[in-house]
Amino acid sequence: MRKLKFFEKIMFFFNSVVAFILLLSYILPLLPPKTFAALSVLGLGVPILILLNVLFFVYWLVKIKKQLLLSLLILAIGYSIFGSLYKFSESKTIEDINNISIMNYNVRLFNLYKWIPNEDAEEKLVGFIKKERPDILSLQEYHPRESTKLGFYKYKYEKLLGKKKNYGQAIFSNYPIINSGSVEFPNTFNNAIYIDIVKDKDTIRIYNLHLQSLRIDPKVENLTTKESEKLFNGVGESFKMQQFQSELFLKHKNKCSYKTIICGDFNNTAFSYVYKQVRADFKDTFKEAGNGFGRTYNFKFFPMRIDFIFADPAFKVNSFKTYDVQYSDHYPIMTKVSLVQ
Structure with a gap:
Protein backbone atom coordinates (compact mmCIF):
# COMPACT_ATOMS: atom_id res chain seq x y z
CA MET A 1 0.00 0.00 0.00
CA GLY A 83 -20.50 -19.57 -13.91
CA SER A 84 -20.39 -16.28 -15.79
CA LEU A 85 -22.92 -13.48 -15.28
CA TYR A 86 -22.62 -12.87 -19.01
CA LYS A 87 -22.48 -15.70 -21.54
CA PHE A 88 -20.07 -14.77 -24.31
CA SER A 89 -20.73 -17.83 -26.45
CA GLU A 90 -23.35 -17.70 -29.18
CA SER A 91 -26.75 -19.19 -28.53
CA LYS A 92 -26.92 -22.88 -29.32
CA THR A 93 -29.41 -23.85 -32.04
CA ILE A 94 -29.84 -27.52 -32.87
CA GLU A 95 -32.73 -28.55 -35.07
CA ASP A 96 -34.19 -31.88 -34.06
CA ILE A 97 -37.45 -33.43 -35.25
CA ASN A 98 -38.05 -34.45 -31.63
CA ASN A 99 -37.71 -30.90 -30.28
CA ILE A 100 -40.33 -29.59 -27.89
CA SER A 101 -40.48 -25.78 -27.76
CA ILE A 102 -41.40 -24.25 -24.41
CA MET A 103 -42.00 -20.56 -23.75
CA ASN A 104 -42.29 -18.91 -20.34
CA TYR A 105 -43.78 -15.43 -20.06
CA ASN A 106 -45.11 -13.27 -17.23
CA VAL A 107 -47.69 -11.30 -19.24
CA ARG A 108 -48.72 -8.90 -16.44
CA LEU A 109 -52.45 -9.35 -17.06
CA PHE A 110 -51.99 -8.55 -20.76
CA ASN A 111 -51.52 -4.88 -19.84
CA LEU A 112 -55.03 -4.77 -18.35
CA TYR A 113 -54.36 -1.60 -16.36
CA LYS A 114 -52.38 0.14 -19.11
CA TRP A 115 -49.01 0.07 -17.33
CA ILE A 116 -47.50 0.24 -20.80
CA PRO A 117 -48.87 3.38 -22.53
CA ASN A 118 -49.60 1.52 -25.73
CA GLU A 119 -53.20 0.83 -26.68
CA ASP A 120 -52.35 -2.21 -28.78
CA ALA A 121 -49.78 -3.79 -26.38
CA GLU A 122 -52.13 -6.69 -25.68
CA GLU A 123 -52.77 -7.30 -29.36
CA LYS A 124 -49.04 -7.20 -30.11
CA LEU A 125 -48.29 -9.57 -27.23
CA VAL A 126 -50.79 -12.13 -28.51
CA GLY A 127 -49.52 -11.63 -32.06
CA PHE A 128 -45.97 -12.31 -30.85
CA ILE A 129 -47.04 -15.59 -29.21
CA LYS A 130 -48.99 -16.60 -32.31
CA LYS A 131 -45.94 -15.92 -34.48
CA GLU A 132 -43.54 -17.95 -32.30
CA ARG A 133 -46.05 -20.77 -31.72
CA PRO A 134 -44.27 -22.66 -28.91
CA ASP A 135 -45.53 -26.18 -28.31
CA ILE A 136 -45.93 -25.36 -24.62
CA LEU A 137 -46.79 -21.87 -23.34
CA SER A 138 -46.39 -21.17 -19.62
CA LEU A 139 -47.91 -17.86 -18.45
CA GLN A 140 -47.79 -16.06 -15.12
CA GLU A 141 -50.13 -13.20 -14.15
CA TYR A 142 -52.57 -14.53 -16.71
CA HIS A 143 -55.99 -12.93 -17.18
CA PRO A 144 -58.65 -14.81 -19.19
CA ARG A 145 -59.79 -11.94 -21.36
CA GLU A 146 -61.65 -12.89 -24.51
CA SER A 147 -59.48 -10.57 -26.55
CA THR A 148 -56.33 -12.55 -25.71
CA LYS A 149 -57.30 -14.93 -28.53
CA LEU A 150 -55.10 -17.85 -27.62
CA GLY A 151 -57.62 -20.31 -28.99
CA PHE A 152 -55.14 -21.65 -31.54
CA TYR A 153 -53.90 -23.99 -28.78
CA LYS A 154 -55.78 -27.27 -28.63
CA TYR A 155 -55.35 -27.79 -24.90
CA LYS A 156 -54.95 -25.60 -21.83
CA TYR A 157 -55.09 -25.61 -18.06
CA GLU A 158 -55.60 -22.43 -16.06
CA LYS A 159 -55.91 -21.78 -12.36
CA LEU A 160 -57.54 -18.48 -11.48
CA LEU A 161 -57.69 -16.89 -8.05
CA GLY A 162 -59.70 -14.05 -6.57
CA LYS A 163 -63.36 -13.16 -6.95
CA LYS A 164 -62.95 -9.78 -8.64
CA LYS A 165 -59.47 -9.73 -10.17
CA ASN A 166 -59.78 -13.32 -11.37
CA TYR A 167 -56.20 -13.95 -12.51
CA GLY A 168 -53.51 -16.55 -12.02
CA GLN A 169 -51.37 -18.98 -14.03
CA ALA A 170 -52.01 -20.92 -17.24
CA ILE A 171 -50.33 -23.50 -19.44
CA PHE A 172 -51.28 -23.95 -23.10
CA SER A 173 -50.27 -27.04 -25.05
CA ASN A 174 -50.32 -28.52 -28.52
CA TYR A 175 -50.01 -31.95 -26.92
CA PRO A 176 -52.87 -33.79 -25.18
CA ILE A 177 -53.14 -33.04 -21.47
CA ILE A 178 -53.94 -36.21 -19.53
CA ASN A 179 -53.65 -34.73 -16.04
CA SER A 180 -53.42 -31.29 -14.44
CA GLY A 181 -53.56 -29.61 -11.09
CA SER A 182 -52.40 -26.87 -8.76
CA VAL A 183 -50.02 -26.67 -5.81
CA GLU A 184 -51.66 -24.13 -3.54
CA PHE A 185 -49.63 -21.55 -1.60
CA PRO A 186 -51.55 -20.16 1.41
CA ASN A 187 -52.24 -16.46 1.92
CA THR A 188 -51.16 -15.35 -1.55
CA PHE A 189 -52.24 -15.16 -5.17
CA ASN A 190 -49.10 -17.06 -6.16
CA ASN A 191 -49.08 -20.81 -6.78
CA ALA A 192 -47.68 -23.55 -8.99
CA ILE A 193 -49.70 -25.42 -11.61
CA TYR A 194 -48.80 -28.45 -13.70
CA ILE A 195 -49.89 -30.51 -16.67
CA ASP A 196 -48.93 -33.98 -17.83
CA ILE A 197 -48.67 -34.23 -21.61
CA VAL A 198 -48.19 -37.14 -23.95
CA LYS A 199 -45.59 -36.90 -26.71
CA ASP A 200 -45.14 -40.08 -28.74
CA LYS A 201 -44.88 -42.74 -26.03
CA ASP A 202 -43.60 -40.46 -23.29
CA THR A 203 -45.51 -38.71 -20.52
CA ILE A 204 -43.89 -35.40 -19.57
CA ARG A 205 -44.79 -33.12 -16.69
CA ILE A 206 -44.68 -29.35 -17.13
CA TYR A 207 -44.70 -27.10 -14.06
CA ASN A 208 -45.50 -23.39 -14.04
CA LEU A 209 -44.13 -21.91 -10.81
CA HIS A 210 -44.80 -18.34 -9.68
CA LEU A 211 -43.09 -17.45 -6.41
CA GLN A 212 -43.91 -14.51 -4.14
CA SER A 213 -43.50 -11.10 -5.74
CA LEU A 214 -40.94 -8.63 -4.38
CA ARG A 215 -42.97 -5.62 -5.56
CA ILE A 216 -39.87 -3.67 -6.57
CA ASP A 217 -40.37 -0.41 -8.45
CA PRO A 218 -38.08 -0.68 -11.51
CA LYS A 219 -37.62 3.12 -11.34
CA VAL A 220 -35.32 2.99 -8.32
CA GLU A 221 -34.68 6.73 -8.47
CA ASN A 222 -38.21 7.18 -7.08
CA LEU A 223 -37.26 5.59 -3.77
CA THR A 224 -36.87 7.76 -0.68
CA THR A 225 -34.79 6.66 2.32
CA LYS A 226 -37.94 5.68 4.22
CA GLU A 227 -39.32 3.76 1.24
CA SER A 228 -35.96 2.02 0.76
CA GLU A 229 -36.01 0.78 4.38
CA LYS A 230 -39.59 -0.43 3.96
CA LEU A 231 -38.63 -2.13 0.69
CA PHE A 232 -35.64 -3.85 2.30
CA ASN A 233 -37.79 -5.30 5.09
CA GLY A 234 -40.53 -6.26 2.66
CA VAL A 235 -38.11 -8.09 0.36
CA GLY A 236 -36.79 -10.08 3.32
CA GLU A 237 -40.33 -11.19 4.19
CA SER A 238 -41.00 -12.08 0.55
CA PHE A 239 -37.87 -14.25 0.50
CA LYS A 240 -39.17 -16.13 3.56
CA MET A 241 -42.44 -16.77 1.74
CA GLN A 242 -40.55 -17.87 -1.37
CA GLN A 243 -38.67 -20.46 0.68
CA PHE A 244 -41.92 -21.80 2.14
CA GLN A 245 -43.56 -21.88 -1.31
CA SER A 246 -40.59 -23.63 -2.91
CA GLU A 247 -40.69 -26.26 -0.16
CA LEU A 248 -44.37 -26.94 -0.90
CA PHE A 249 -43.57 -27.13 -4.60
CA LEU A 250 -40.64 -29.51 -4.15
CA LYS A 251 -42.69 -31.78 -1.90
CA HIS A 252 -45.17 -32.14 -4.77
CA LYS A 253 -42.58 -32.36 -7.53
CA ASN A 254 -40.54 -35.05 -5.77
CA LYS A 255 -43.54 -37.39 -5.89
CA CYS A 256 -43.61 -37.22 -9.69
CA SER A 257 -41.94 -40.05 -11.61
CA TYR A 258 -42.28 -38.43 -15.05
CA LYS A 259 -39.56 -36.54 -16.89
CA THR A 260 -40.11 -32.93 -15.91
CA ILE A 261 -39.76 -29.35 -17.14
CA ILE A 262 -40.00 -26.48 -14.63
CA CYS A 263 -40.96 -23.04 -15.94
CA GLY A 264 -41.59 -19.96 -13.91
CA ASP A 265 -41.15 -16.50 -12.54
CA PHE A 266 -39.16 -16.98 -9.33
CA ASN A 267 -38.99 -13.27 -8.43
CA ASN A 268 -35.41 -14.02 -7.46
CA THR A 269 -32.06 -14.43 -9.17
CA ALA A 270 -29.75 -17.31 -9.99
CA PHE A 271 -27.73 -16.33 -6.89
CA SER A 272 -30.56 -17.18 -4.49
CA TYR A 273 -31.50 -19.98 -2.13
CA VAL A 274 -34.76 -20.80 -3.94
CA TYR A 275 -33.02 -21.01 -7.32
CA LYS A 276 -30.52 -23.53 -5.95
CA GLN A 277 -33.22 -25.59 -4.23
CA VAL A 278 -35.67 -25.71 -7.14
CA ARG A 279 -33.06 -26.27 -9.81
CA ALA A 280 -31.22 -29.06 -7.93
CA ASP A 281 -29.72 -31.30 -10.65
CA PHE A 282 -31.89 -29.91 -13.46
CA LYS A 283 -30.38 -28.03 -16.41
CA ASP A 284 -30.77 -24.25 -16.50
CA THR A 285 -31.65 -23.91 -20.19
CA PHE A 286 -30.17 -20.40 -20.41
CA LYS A 287 -26.81 -21.64 -19.13
CA GLU A 288 -26.96 -24.59 -21.50
CA ALA A 289 -27.81 -22.74 -24.70
CA GLY A 290 -28.32 -18.99 -24.17
CA ASN A 291 -26.05 -15.96 -24.44
CA GLY A 292 -25.65 -12.44 -23.08
CA PHE A 293 -27.03 -11.43 -19.68
CA GLY A 294 -30.27 -13.34 -20.20
CA ARG A 295 -32.22 -10.43 -18.67
CA THR A 296 -35.88 -11.31 -18.12
CA TYR A 297 -37.13 -8.37 -16.03
CA ASN A 298 -37.22 -4.75 -17.11
CA PHE A 299 -35.16 -3.26 -14.29
CA LYS A 300 -33.49 -0.01 -15.28
CA PHE A 301 -29.99 -0.13 -13.81
CA PHE A 302 -28.72 -3.70 -14.14
CA PRO A 303 -29.84 -6.94 -15.78
CA MET A 304 -32.09 -9.16 -13.68
CA ARG A 305 -32.70 -12.77 -14.69
CA ILE A 306 -35.60 -13.95 -12.54
CA ASP A 307 -37.55 -16.13 -15.03
CA PHE A 308 -36.29 -19.63 -15.70
CA ILE A 309 -36.87 -22.87 -17.56
CA PHE A 310 -35.23 -25.93 -16.01
CA ALA A 311 -34.99 -29.23 -17.87
CA ASP A 312 -34.76 -32.70 -16.39
CA PRO A 313 -31.33 -34.33 -17.01
CA ALA A 314 -33.19 -36.70 -19.36
CA PHE A 315 -33.48 -33.82 -21.87
CA LYS A 316 -30.96 -32.30 -24.25
CA VAL A 317 -31.19 -28.51 -24.42
CA ASN A 318 -31.01 -27.60 -28.11
CA SER A 319 -31.71 -23.87 -28.04
CA PHE A 320 -32.58 -20.92 -25.83
CA LYS A 321 -33.70 -17.37 -26.61
CA THR A 322 -34.63 -14.27 -24.65
CA TYR A 323 -36.91 -11.99 -26.66
CA ASP A 324 -36.43 -8.23 -26.50
CA VAL A 325 -40.11 -7.29 -26.73
CA GLN A 326 -41.70 -4.83 -24.32
CA TYR A 327 -45.31 -5.92 -23.96
CA SER A 328 -44.96 -6.59 -20.19
CA ASP A 329 -42.50 -5.79 -17.41
CA HIS A 330 -40.95 -9.20 -18.16
CA TYR A 331 -39.30 -10.55 -21.28
CA PRO A 332 -40.38 -13.91 -22.70
CA ILE A 333 -37.93 -16.80 -22.87
CA MET A 334 -38.10 -19.93 -25.00
CA THR A 335 -36.13 -23.16 -25.14
CA LYS A 336 -36.21 -26.24 -27.32
CA VAL A 337 -35.45 -29.61 -25.76
CA SER A 338 -35.49 -33.22 -26.83
CA LEU A 339 -35.31 -36.42 -24.86
CA VAL A 340 -31.94 -38.12 -24.77
CA GLN A 341 -32.22 -41.24 -26.89
Whole structure:
Protein backbone atom coordinates (compact mmCIF):
# COMPACT_ATOMS: atom_id res chain seq x y z
CA MET A 1 0.00 0.00 0.00
CA ARG A 2 2.97 2.39 0.50
CA LYS A 3 3.37 2.73 -3.25
CA LEU A 4 -0.24 3.80 -3.71
CA LYS A 5 -1.19 7.45 -3.91
CA PHE A 6 -3.83 8.83 -1.54
CA PHE A 7 -6.64 8.55 -4.11
CA GLU A 8 -5.55 5.01 -4.98
CA LYS A 9 -5.67 4.04 -1.32
CA ILE A 10 -9.26 5.29 -1.16
CA MET A 11 -10.10 3.35 -4.32
CA PHE A 12 -8.57 0.18 -2.89
CA PHE A 13 -10.54 0.60 0.34
CA PHE A 14 -13.83 0.70 -1.59
CA ASN A 15 -12.58 -2.12 -3.81
CA SER A 16 -11.96 -4.23 -0.69
CA VAL A 17 -15.45 -3.51 0.66
CA VAL A 18 -17.16 -4.40 -2.61
CA ALA A 19 -15.02 -7.54 -3.00
CA PHE A 20 -15.84 -8.67 0.54
CA ILE A 21 -19.59 -8.15 0.05
CA LEU A 22 -19.48 -10.13 -3.21
CA LEU A 23 -17.55 -12.92 -1.47
CA LEU A 24 -20.16 -12.93 1.30
CA SER A 25 -22.95 -13.19 -1.27
CA TYR A 26 -21.53 -16.47 -2.57
CA ILE A 27 -22.80 -18.31 0.48
CA LEU A 28 -26.35 -16.94 0.13
CA PRO A 29 -27.70 -19.94 -1.84
CA LEU A 30 -26.79 -22.07 1.17
CA LEU A 31 -28.59 -19.90 3.72
CA PRO A 32 -32.38 -20.33 4.15
CA PRO A 33 -34.12 -16.93 4.13
CA LYS A 34 -36.29 -17.97 7.09
CA THR A 35 -33.14 -17.78 9.20
CA PHE A 36 -31.13 -15.14 7.31
CA ALA A 37 -33.83 -12.90 5.79
CA ALA A 38 -31.87 -9.63 5.91
CA LEU A 39 -28.73 -11.20 4.46
CA SER A 40 -30.67 -12.93 1.66
CA VAL A 41 -31.69 -9.53 0.26
CA LEU A 42 -28.07 -9.10 -0.77
CA GLY A 43 -28.63 -11.70 -3.50
CA LEU A 44 -30.52 -9.20 -5.63
CA GLY A 45 -27.42 -7.04 -5.85
CA VAL A 46 -24.99 -9.75 -6.96
CA PRO A 47 -25.05 -8.74 -10.65
CA ILE A 48 -24.08 -5.15 -9.83
CA LEU A 49 -21.44 -6.34 -7.34
CA ILE A 50 -19.90 -8.46 -10.09
CA LEU A 51 -19.92 -5.53 -12.49
CA LEU A 52 -18.30 -3.25 -9.88
CA ASN A 53 -15.54 -5.78 -9.27
CA VAL A 54 -14.94 -6.03 -13.01
CA LEU A 55 -14.57 -2.24 -13.14
CA PHE A 56 -12.12 -2.27 -10.22
CA PHE A 57 -10.12 -5.02 -11.92
CA VAL A 58 -9.92 -2.97 -15.12
CA TYR A 59 -8.94 0.13 -13.13
CA TRP A 60 -5.97 -1.63 -11.47
CA LEU A 61 -5.06 -3.34 -14.73
CA VAL A 62 -4.74 0.03 -16.44
CA LYS A 63 -2.68 1.26 -13.50
CA ILE A 64 -0.57 -1.92 -13.68
CA LYS A 65 -1.00 -2.47 -9.94
CA LYS A 66 -0.99 -5.80 -8.12
CA GLN A 67 -4.23 -4.74 -6.36
CA LEU A 68 -6.04 -6.13 -9.43
CA LEU A 69 -5.52 -9.58 -7.89
CA LEU A 70 -8.19 -8.93 -5.24
CA SER A 71 -11.17 -8.55 -7.59
CA LEU A 72 -9.70 -11.09 -10.00
CA LEU A 73 -9.57 -13.72 -7.25
CA ILE A 74 -13.11 -12.95 -6.02
CA LEU A 75 -14.48 -13.06 -9.57
CA ALA A 76 -12.67 -16.35 -10.24
CA ILE A 77 -14.22 -17.89 -7.12
CA GLY A 78 -17.67 -16.72 -8.25
CA TYR A 79 -17.15 -18.10 -11.74
CA SER A 80 -16.26 -21.53 -10.34
CA ILE A 81 -19.46 -21.52 -8.26
CA PHE A 82 -22.06 -19.84 -10.48
CA GLY A 83 -20.50 -19.57 -13.91
CA SER A 84 -20.39 -16.28 -15.79
CA LEU A 85 -22.92 -13.48 -15.28
CA TYR A 86 -22.62 -12.87 -19.01
CA LYS A 87 -22.48 -15.70 -21.54
CA PHE A 88 -20.07 -14.77 -24.31
CA SER A 89 -20.73 -17.83 -26.45
CA GLU A 90 -23.35 -17.70 -29.18
CA SER A 91 -26.75 -19.19 -28.53
CA LYS A 92 -26.92 -22.88 -29.32
CA THR A 93 -29.41 -23.85 -32.04
CA ILE A 94 -29.84 -27.52 -32.87
CA GLU A 95 -32.73 -28.55 -35.07
CA ASP A 96 -34.19 -31.88 -34.06
CA ILE A 97 -37.45 -33.43 -35.25
CA ASN A 98 -38.05 -34.45 -31.63
CA ASN A 99 -37.71 -30.90 -30.28
CA ILE A 100 -40.33 -29.59 -27.89
CA SER A 101 -40.48 -25.78 -27.76
CA ILE A 102 -41.40 -24.25 -24.41
CA MET A 103 -42.00 -20.56 -23.75
CA ASN A 104 -42.29 -18.91 -20.34
CA TYR A 105 -43.78 -15.43 -20.06
CA ASN A 106 -45.11 -13.27 -17.23
CA VAL A 107 -47.69 -11.30 -19.24
CA ARG A 108 -48.72 -8.90 -16.44
CA LEU A 109 -52.45 -9.35 -17.06
CA PHE A 110 -51.99 -8.55 -20.76
CA ASN A 111 -51.52 -4.88 -19.84
CA LEU A 112 -55.03 -4.77 -18.35
CA TYR A 113 -54.36 -1.60 -16.36
CA LYS A 114 -52.38 0.14 -19.11
CA TRP A 115 -49.01 0.07 -17.33
CA ILE A 116 -47.50 0.24 -20.80
CA PRO A 117 -48.87 3.38 -22.53
CA ASN A 118 -49.60 1.52 -25.73
CA GLU A 119 -53.20 0.83 -26.68
CA ASP A 120 -52.35 -2.21 -28.78
CA ALA A 121 -49.78 -3.79 -26.38
CA GLU A 122 -52.13 -6.69 -25.68
CA GLU A 123 -52.77 -7.30 -29.36
CA LYS A 124 -49.04 -7.20 -30.11
CA LEU A 125 -48.29 -9.57 -27.23
CA VAL A 126 -50.79 -12.13 -28.51
CA GLY A 127 -49.52 -11.63 -32.06
CA PHE A 128 -45.97 -12.31 -30.85
CA ILE A 129 -47.04 -15.59 -29.21
CA LYS A 130 -48.99 -16.60 -32.31
CA LYS A 131 -45.94 -15.92 -34.48
CA GLU A 132 -43.54 -17.95 -32.30
CA ARG A 133 -46.05 -20.77 -31.72
CA PRO A 134 -44.27 -22.66 -28.91
CA ASP A 135 -45.53 -26.18 -28.31
CA ILE A 136 -45.93 -25.36 -24.62
CA LEU A 137 -46.79 -21.87 -23.34
CA SER A 138 -46.39 -21.17 -19.62
CA LEU A 139 -47.91 -17.86 -18.45
CA GLN A 140 -47.79 -16.06 -15.12
CA GLU A 141 -50.13 -13.20 -14.15
CA TYR A 142 -52.57 -14.53 -16.71
CA HIS A 143 -55.99 -12.93 -17.18
CA PRO A 144 -58.65 -14.81 -19.19
CA ARG A 145 -59.79 -11.94 -21.36
CA GLU A 146 -61.65 -12.89 -24.51
CA SER A 147 -59.48 -10.57 -26.55
CA THR A 148 -56.33 -12.55 -25.71
CA LYS A 149 -57.30 -14.93 -28.53
CA LEU A 150 -55.10 -17.85 -27.62
CA GLY A 151 -57.62 -20.31 -28.99
CA PHE A 152 -55.14 -21.65 -31.54
CA TYR A 153 -53.90 -23.99 -28.78
CA LYS A 154 -55.78 -27.27 -28.63
CA TYR A 155 -55.35 -27.79 -24.90
CA LYS A 156 -54.95 -25.60 -21.83
CA TYR A 157 -55.09 -25.61 -18.06
CA GLU A 158 -55.60 -22.43 -16.06
CA LYS A 159 -55.91 -21.78 -12.36
CA LEU A 160 -57.54 -18.48 -11.48
CA LEU A 161 -57.69 -16.89 -8.05
CA GLY A 162 -59.70 -14.05 -6.57
CA LYS A 163 -63.36 -13.16 -6.95
CA LYS A 164 -62.95 -9.78 -8.64
CA LYS A 165 -59.47 -9.73 -10.17
CA ASN A 166 -59.78 -13.32 -11.37
CA TYR A 167 -56.20 -13.95 -12.51
CA GLY A 168 -53.51 -16.55 -12.02
CA GLN A 169 -51.37 -18.98 -14.03
CA ALA A 170 -52.01 -20.92 -17.24
CA ILE A 171 -50.33 -23.50 -19.44
CA PHE A 172 -51.28 -23.95 -23.10
CA SER A 173 -50.27 -27.04 -25.05
CA ASN A 174 -50.32 -28.52 -28.52
CA TYR A 175 -50.01 -31.95 -26.92
CA PRO A 176 -52.87 -33.79 -25.18
CA ILE A 177 -53.14 -33.04 -21.47
CA ILE A 178 -53.94 -36.21 -19.53
CA ASN A 179 -53.65 -34.73 -16.04
CA SER A 180 -53.42 -31.29 -14.44
CA GLY A 181 -53.56 -29.61 -11.09
CA SER A 182 -52.40 -26.87 -8.76
CA VAL A 183 -50.02 -26.67 -5.81
CA GLU A 184 -51.66 -24.13 -3.54
CA PHE A 185 -49.63 -21.55 -1.60
CA PRO A 186 -51.55 -20.16 1.41
CA ASN A 187 -52.24 -16.46 1.92
CA THR A 188 -51.16 -15.35 -1.55
CA PHE A 189 -52.24 -15.16 -5.17
CA ASN A 190 -49.10 -17.06 -6.16
CA ASN A 191 -49.08 -20.81 -6.78
CA ALA A 192 -47.68 -23.55 -8.99
CA ILE A 193 -49.70 -25.42 -11.61
CA TYR A 194 -48.80 -28.45 -13.70
CA ILE A 195 -49.89 -30.51 -16.67
CA ASP A 196 -48.93 -33.98 -17.83
CA ILE A 197 -48.67 -34.23 -21.61
CA VAL A 198 -48.19 -37.14 -23.95
CA LYS A 199 -45.59 -36.90 -26.71
CA ASP A 200 -45.14 -40.08 -28.74
CA LYS A 201 -44.88 -42.74 -26.03
CA ASP A 202 -43.60 -40.46 -23.29
CA THR A 203 -45.51 -38.71 -20.52
CA ILE A 204 -43.89 -35.40 -19.57
CA ARG A 205 -44.79 -33.12 -16.69
CA ILE A 206 -44.68 -29.35 -17.13
CA TYR A 207 -44.70 -27.10 -14.06
CA ASN A 208 -45.50 -23.39 -14.04
CA LEU A 209 -44.13 -21.91 -10.81
CA HIS A 210 -44.80 -18.34 -9.68
CA LEU A 211 -43.09 -17.45 -6.41
CA GLN A 212 -43.91 -14.51 -4.14
CA SER A 213 -43.50 -11.10 -5.74
CA LEU A 214 -40.94 -8.63 -4.38
CA ARG A 215 -42.97 -5.62 -5.56
CA ILE A 216 -39.87 -3.67 -6.57
CA ASP A 217 -40.37 -0.41 -8.45
CA PRO A 218 -38.08 -0.68 -11.51
CA LYS A 219 -37.62 3.12 -11.34
CA VAL A 220 -35.32 2.99 -8.32
CA GLU A 221 -34.68 6.73 -8.47
CA ASN A 222 -38.21 7.18 -7.08
CA LEU A 223 -37.26 5.59 -3.77
CA THR A 224 -36.87 7.76 -0.68
CA THR A 225 -34.79 6.66 2.32
CA LYS A 226 -37.94 5.68 4.22
CA GLU A 227 -39.32 3.76 1.24
CA SER A 228 -35.96 2.02 0.76
CA GLU A 229 -36.01 0.78 4.38
CA LYS A 230 -39.59 -0.43 3.96
CA LEU A 231 -38.63 -2.13 0.69
CA PHE A 232 -35.64 -3.85 2.30
CA ASN A 233 -37.79 -5.30 5.09
CA GLY A 234 -40.53 -6.26 2.66
CA VAL A 235 -38.11 -8.09 0.36
CA GLY A 236 -36.79 -10.08 3.32
CA GLU A 237 -40.33 -11.19 4.19
CA SER A 238 -41.00 -12.08 0.55
CA PHE A 239 -37.87 -14.25 0.50
CA LYS A 240 -39.17 -16.13 3.56
CA MET A 241 -42.44 -16.77 1.74
CA GLN A 242 -40.55 -17.87 -1.37
CA GLN A 243 -38.67 -20.46 0.68
CA PHE A 244 -41.92 -21.80 2.14
CA GLN A 245 -43.56 -21.88 -1.31
CA SER A 246 -40.59 -23.63 -2.91
CA GLU A 247 -40.69 -26.26 -0.16
CA LEU A 248 -44.37 -26.94 -0.90
CA PHE A 249 -43.57 -27.13 -4.60
CA LEU A 250 -40.64 -29.51 -4.15
CA LYS A 251 -42.69 -31.78 -1.90
CA HIS A 252 -45.17 -32.14 -4.77
CA LYS A 253 -42.58 -32.36 -7.53
CA ASN A 254 -40.54 -35.05 -5.77
CA LYS A 255 -43.54 -37.39 -5.89
CA CYS A 256 -43.61 -37.22 -9.69
CA SER A 257 -41.94 -40.05 -11.61
CA TYR A 258 -42.28 -38.43 -15.05
CA LYS A 259 -39.56 -36.54 -16.89
CA THR A 260 -40.11 -32.93 -15.91
CA ILE A 261 -39.76 -29.35 -17.14
CA ILE A 262 -40.00 -26.48 -14.63
CA CYS A 263 -40.96 -23.04 -15.94
CA GLY A 264 -41.59 -19.96 -13.91
CA ASP A 265 -41.15 -16.50 -12.54
CA PHE A 266 -39.16 -16.98 -9.33
CA ASN A 267 -38.99 -13.27 -8.43
CA ASN A 268 -35.41 -14.02 -7.46
CA THR A 269 -32.06 -14.43 -9.17
CA ALA A 270 -29.75 -17.31 -9.99
CA PHE A 271 -27.73 -16.33 -6.89
CA SER A 272 -30.56 -17.18 -4.49
CA TYR A 273 -31.50 -19.98 -2.13
CA VAL A 274 -34.76 -20.80 -3.94
CA TYR A 275 -33.02 -21.01 -7.32
CA LYS A 276 -30.52 -23.53 -5.95
CA GLN A 277 -33.22 -25.59 -4.23
CA VAL A 278 -35.67 -25.71 -7.14
CA ARG A 279 -33.06 -26.27 -9.81
CA ALA A 280 -31.22 -29.06 -7.93
CA ASP A 281 -29.72 -31.30 -10.65
CA PHE A 282 -31.89 -29.91 -13.46
CA LYS A 283 -30.38 -28.03 -16.41
CA ASP A 284 -30.77 -24.25 -16.50
CA THR A 285 -31.65 -23.91 -20.19
CA PHE A 286 -30.17 -20.40 -20.41
CA LYS A 287 -26.81 -21.64 -19.13
CA GLU A 288 -26.96 -24.59 -21.50
CA ALA A 289 -27.81 -22.74 -24.70
CA GLY A 290 -28.32 -18.99 -24.17
CA ASN A 291 -26.05 -15.96 -24.44
CA GLY A 292 -25.65 -12.44 -23.08
CA PHE A 293 -27.03 -11.43 -19.68
CA GLY A 294 -30.27 -13.34 -20.20
CA ARG A 295 -32.22 -10.43 -18.67
CA THR A 296 -35.88 -11.31 -18.12
CA TYR A 297 -37.13 -8.37 -16.03
CA ASN A 298 -37.22 -4.75 -17.11
CA PHE A 299 -35.16 -3.26 -14.29
CA LYS A 300 -33.49 -0.01 -15.28
CA PHE A 301 -29.99 -0.13 -13.81
CA PHE A 302 -28.72 -3.70 -14.14
CA PRO A 303 -29.84 -6.94 -15.78
CA MET A 304 -32.09 -9.16 -13.68
CA ARG A 305 -32.70 -12.77 -14.69
CA ILE A 306 -35.60 -13.95 -12.54
CA ASP A 307 -37.55 -16.13 -15.03
CA PHE A 308 -36.29 -19.63 -15.70
CA ILE A 309 -36.87 -22.87 -17.56
CA PHE A 310 -35.23 -25.93 -16.01
CA ALA A 311 -34.99 -29.23 -17.87
CA ASP A 312 -34.76 -32.70 -16.39
CA PRO A 313 -31.33 -34.33 -17.01
CA ALA A 314 -33.19 -36.70 -19.36
CA PHE A 315 -33.48 -33.82 -21.87
CA LYS A 316 -30.96 -32.30 -24.25
CA VAL A 317 -31.19 -28.51 -24.42
CA ASN A 318 -31.01 -27.60 -28.11
CA SER A 319 -31.71 -23.87 -28.04
CA PHE A 320 -32.58 -20.92 -25.83
CA LYS A 321 -33.70 -17.37 -26.61
CA THR A 322 -34.63 -14.27 -24.65
CA TYR A 323 -36.91 -11.99 -26.66
CA ASP A 324 -36.43 -8.23 -26.50
CA VAL A 325 -40.11 -7.29 -26.73
CA GLN A 326 -41.70 -4.83 -24.32
CA TYR A 327 -45.31 -5.92 -23.96
CA SER A 328 -44.96 -6.59 -20.19
CA ASP A 329 -42.50 -5.79 -17.41
CA HIS A 330 -40.95 -9.20 -18.16
CA TYR A 331 -39.30 -10.55 -21.28
CA PRO A 332 -40.38 -13.91 -22.70
CA ILE A 333 -37.93 -16.80 -22.87
CA MET A 334 -38.10 -19.93 -25.00
CA THR A 335 -36.13 -23.16 -25.14
CA LYS A 336 -36.21 -26.24 -27.32
CA VAL A 337 -35.45 -29.61 -25.76
CA SER A 338 -35.49 -33.22 -26.83
CA LEU A 339 -35.31 -36.42 -24.86
CA VAL A 340 -31.94 -38.12 -24.77
CA GLN A 341 -32.22 -41.24 -26.89
